[in-house]
Amino acid sequence: MDNVIRRRTPGARMLRAGLYALLMVMALVYLLPLVVMLLTSLKPLEEIRAGGLLSLPDSLTFAAWLKAWGSACTGTRCEGLSGYFMNSVSIVVPAVAISTLMGALNGYALTKWRFRGANLCFALLLFGCFIPFQVVLMPMAQTLGWLGLASSTSGLVLVHVVYGIAFTTLFFRNYYVSIPDEMIAAAKLDGAGFFRIFWRILLPISGPIITVSVIWQFTQIWNDFLFGVAFAGFGSQPVTVALNNLVNTSTGVKEYNVDMAGALIAALPTLVVYVVAGKYFVRGLTAGSVKG
Amino acid sequence: MSALNILHVDKTFGNTQVLKDISLAIESGEFLILVGPSGCGKSTLMNAIAGLEPVTSGDIQIGGEDVTWRTPAERDIAMVFQSYALYPSMNVRQNIAFGLEMRKMPKAQREEAVARVADLLQITPLLDRKPSQLSGGQRQRVAMGRALAREPQIYLFDEPLSNLDAKLRVEMRTEIKKLHQRLGTTIVYVTHDQIEAMTLADRIAVMRDGEILQLGTPDEVYNDPVDMFVAGFMGSPSMNFIPVTLVSRDDGYVLRVLDEQDPTGAPLELPWPPAREAQALHEWVGERLILGVRPEHFVEDETRMETSFDGTRLDVMATVVEPTGADILLQATLSGTEVTMRLGPKSQVAAGERVALRVDMSRAVLFETTNQRRVA
Incomplete structure (x- = not known):
């Protein structure tokens, strides 16, 4: 029961039914690619060749998922995505933790220990939110080289922390600004x-x-491809780069089911994070002052 | 030795001078109230004492030691804030103990201190609750408990009651007064509420535009104000200000009330009490002055016999009658000036009627018109 008073004539009801139908069709259109991916990843290759993109799998198989995880070829190596998945984890976890902590410290200093030029400092930091990734590729490569972090996991962590601080500072500054100064006093x-x-x-x-x-x-860093492909070494490539290699490997037969399973594996963590913590995301974005 | 000494303190923000050469000394055990309208600098002065804001020049001494450039933590003060400023993530016990923990007091002693203030403020049943589970009055008590637990040299109260509803405010006011009497603590208390100032203070500092206009006991500030601002700010309803001209007669001075609306009519004249003929008064003969009379200095003429009230007879037209229960506030026009009077609850006055009154001129005050300073 929605909480609105509206006309209850037959015409109005028809109109509403039409509206809902339209919305459902739009939702379906939106969901279709995901459905196709999921269905394809669960079918054996012969069934895919036989056509019927939307038909349910006759013989359900997780072989494609296992292969994508454990033995699919990414370029010259055929060890699946598992190793790269772990690379991604070891990039994402420290990068998220460090950038969040530093954003919190920045936001705290900018709001509760106001210094001369704090606003200018914040404005300059915000520039970081608007600099396209491509612009910094060259200088960043140079810097990583000087620091001796080129082609390493730590290097990628550094890049993501530097890029992430602008956003995390913005989040925390806006949150802390609503916390009464008297509490700090x-x-x-x-x-x-x-x-x-x-x-x-x-x-x-x-x-x-x-x-x-x-x-x-988490979403930004997990889904990053450009920095991964530009700065990672062979041993530190994230799953996004590996997925690209997997799909583009041109030797042998094109295994659509493995490609789809690989794409889902690469996308799953961000989906899970959003499903688990999504409501806090919305709540946190709209959070006002803390009622003490 | 005074507990707190403020010497020639100035504070400027950009081009505005918020505190102008403030000096005051507070004795140990004294309850001092800083009162004034918003923007008068009272909170800035409080923050300067607390060490939350640096002063531009001048010195602040606590217990004889110069603390001007010490951090708040090093000043041995505690503060109760208007918003209570409790730590939301900690329960009441942790809130009260936090300051002690920061000062590295051993756990056993901390618990003792928490128990002591909880008992004092009757918040023992609340110790395990979070601030969000408390009512406004309870939060207020916890905020006070946090200050009391530390036993600092000076307590600062920054408008602690303004977030409470009217009834609770009066209760807490009494509570604070009792606490002060029991513990003999030194308190500096900021408020914009003149009733709080009158009821609580040993001394009141009335501030305006970054200056202390008058520093004195509640009685001095109320009955002997230095200028029209202090006279008008203290007391509710406010003091009446009536434009008059000073006239000298053989038998003493007389104040002629000016009626702008009716310049031709016979002017009302109020005799200035001979007992209060100041030396300076003769300089003002023939000049315009402002007469200040408090609402309670008027009495209905019929009641004259019941009280020992002797005063000058007046006849006014009642325009508005406001019964408050305890007494009746009467608005009347006195020779063209709107005047408020406080009459006894039994008064039968109705709006539109003429009322016979007497005014107690022995407690009236006179001000200059130009700079509003007190004349007599």
């Missing part, structure tokens, strides 16, 4: 210093915005 009078106030007072009430920051950063 009280903690100062109680004898707590900069980091103590951060750990003991602010972080424990930052749950919603930490969720936002983690989801955002």
Whole structure:
């Protein structure tokens, strides 16, 4: 029962039914690619060749998923996506953690320990949100080379942290700006210093915005392809790059079911994160002040 | 030795001077209230004492030590904030103990201190609750408990009651007064509510535009204001200001009330009490002055016999009658000036009627028209 008063004439009802039908068709159109991917990944290759893109699989098989995970060829190596998946994890976890923590510290310093030029500092940081990835490829490669981090997991973590800080700072600054300064003043009078106030007072009430920051950063870094392909070495390529290699491997037969399974494997973590924490994402984005 | 000494403190934000050469000393155990309209600098002064904002020049001493450039934590003060500023993630016990923990007090002593203030403020049953589970009044108590647990040299209260509803505010006001009497603590208290100031303070500092206009006991500030601003700010309803001309007669001075609407009519004249003939008064003969009379200094003429009230007879037209229960506020026009009077609850006055009144001129005050300073 929706909470609206509306006309109840037959014409109005028809119109509503039409509206819902239209919306459902649109939703279907939107979902169709995912459905096709899922169906294709569960069919054996012969069935796919026989056509019937939308037909349900006659013989359900997880062989394509197993192959994509364990033995599909990405370029010259045929070890599946599992190793690259783990590469992605070892890039994403530290990069998300570090960029979120640094964003929180930045937001805290920019709002609660205001210094001369804090606004300018924040404005400059925000530029980072609008710089396209391509622009920094060359200078970043140079920098990673100087730092001795070229082609390494740590190098990729660094790149993602640098790129992510702009966004995480924005999130945390806007969240902390609504937390009353009096609370910080009280903690100062109680004898707590900069980091103590951060750990003991602010972080424990930052749950919603930490969720936002983690989801955002996780999605961005997990789905990144450009930095991965540009800066990763053979041993540190993320799953997105491996997926590209898997799909583009030109030797042998084109195994659509394996391609689809690989794509789903690469996309699954971000989907899971959103499904699990999605409602906190929306809640965190709209969170006002903390009612103390 | 005074507990708090403020010496020639100035504070400027950009081009605006928020505090102008403020100096005051507070004795140990004294309850000082900073009162004034919003933007008068009282909160800035409070923050300067707390060390939350640096002063532009001047010195602040606590317990004889110069603390001007010490951090809030190093000043041995505690503060109660308007928004209570409790830590939302901690329960009441942790909120109260946080300051002690930061000062590295051993756990056993901390628990003792928490138990002591919880008992004092009757919040023992609330100790395990989170601030979000408390009512406004309870949060207020916890905020006070947090300050009391530390036993600092000076307590700062920044409009602690303004977020409470009217009834609770009066209760908490009494509570704070009791607490002060029991513990003999030194308190600096900021408020814009003149009733809070009158009821709580040992001394009141009335501030405006970054200056202390008057510093004195509630009685001095109320009955002996230095200028029209202080006179008008303290007291509710406000003091009446009536334009008059000072006239000298053989038998003493008389105040002629000017009626702008009716310049031809016989002017109302109020005799200035001979007991209060100041030396300076003769300089003002023939000049325009402002007469200040508080609403309670009017009495209905019939009640004259019941009280020892002797005053000058007046005859006014009642325009608005506002019964408050305890007494009746009467608005009347006195020779063209709107005047508020506080009459006894038994008064039968109705709007539109003429009322016979007496005014107690012995407690009236006179101000200059130009700079509004007190004349007599």
